Amino acid sequence: MIADRAKTSRGRVRSTGVDGTSSSVTVEGVITALAGALTVVLTAAAFWLSYEHLQEVAARHGMGDAAVRSWAWPATVDLFIVIGELLILRASLARRVDGWAVALASIGSGGSIALNVAGVGAQAQPMDYVVAAVPPVAALLAFGALMRQVHAYLARRVVTPVEHPSTPTGVAVDRPKVADASPDAVKAAAVPELASSEPAVEAASTAVGVCPPVVYANRVDGLVRALYGTLGAQPTTSQMTAAMVAAGLGASESTARTARGRVKNREPYLASFPATIAS
Template identity: 50%
Template sequence: MLTTALTAVSFWLSFEALHDLASAHRLQGERAWAWPATVDTFIGVGELLILRASLMRRVDPWAIALTAAGSLGSIALNVAGVGVSHDPLDYVTAAVPPVAALLAFGVLMRQVHEFLLSRQSVLTAPPVPSGPPVTPVSETVTPEEPEAPEEPQEAAEAPEDEPELTEEPEPVTEPKKPRQELTQREQIDLVVRSLYDALGNQRPATRHMVAALRDAGLPCSDGTAREARKRVETAEPHLKSFPDAIAA
């Protein structure tokens, strides 16, 4: 909310200064108010394209060029509107609004980026199992002992040859299947779940979860940590009754 307000105020101050500059150079009425958009709009368009490129995991040189051109042009024109002044603070005051607009809008786009990534991970990730996967134990079948062959009855004229005994092969048992590796989302949930025990039956704060995920080499944004805590407490509702741990 504060980031949005700062962005709006910064752009308004920059527009106001550019409007005064346009009014002093033969532009009046609607044209004087529309002219600043030809400069400051490049900042918004460029940063939106940068957000789009980051979601697609690539770099867009055109987006960077548009953002740089809009911000540098806005700063230069705001400073030029001061004219000749012996007080350096006049130039600083004129340059602050376009710089603040660039930074505030960048922070806002960063928050939108993290929110969209957290929503995408929730929609695409598989459901979290309530316990570790159980691998079935293969049953070993013991072979029955072969019955002793009956002795051939003596023939009246000539004895028959005794049949040769062949050993039966031992049954082959299938080896146990190895434990399946956990997905990244399951690893995140296990790290967050272990914090409830490590903190002495207390609900971990966002800072605790982010630090633990960073130490485990897993994604550690604030949104990822909160979504993992929500999934863990959905699987084990009694964890919600634990007191909140103080983030140190």
């Protein structure tokens, strides 16, 4: 008896140990946060050095008596880099290439580097040119690194079908004949929790074709689309909200109905699916 209790106690101690996976995730998060903070500091410092040098160049070339204009003039060059990088980030999130954004960033970066170097003067030493070129180059690289980290963070928040196999977003589904399935089987296939409470699906005498593969980035939209393929019918509000609760997406009926509207707008043929009694 005492030996059994000792074994049980040792088992409990082992089961409450620190999870190695959680520790690695925590360390990765700390490193990512530190890298992001250092990138922000580097970007700000490099832009400040480049901006101030361009202000000095402007002051020496016709704007010495207009301090406000000499400080505003560098913005006509450096801000093109910021605008271009932000537009590139927006385009990459939309999975497309924005040539105009790339051109803006390239022109702004090239102009900033050229003006910083040219502003040193013709009689300067080689190291003076290097010192003048480093801030705009560093600003370009640091801001690009910052936008890359922002993109990676936003991309991780877009859930893929692999991460949530229970809510597939882009699969080819053979829709069964609703008439061949009993109401209980149809309800259980969609959401098991509704098997005893959801109204029966109206019978249909003809089969509906094969659903083409469509990918939805929005999780709720993908969940609603999956219910169409599973049920072979238009899902009801209660079915959608129950499935959302099961997937950890809340239980907002308005969100479910809005998602259903977006799915039907994207795939109009879904409107021909047989309707359920309650929707």
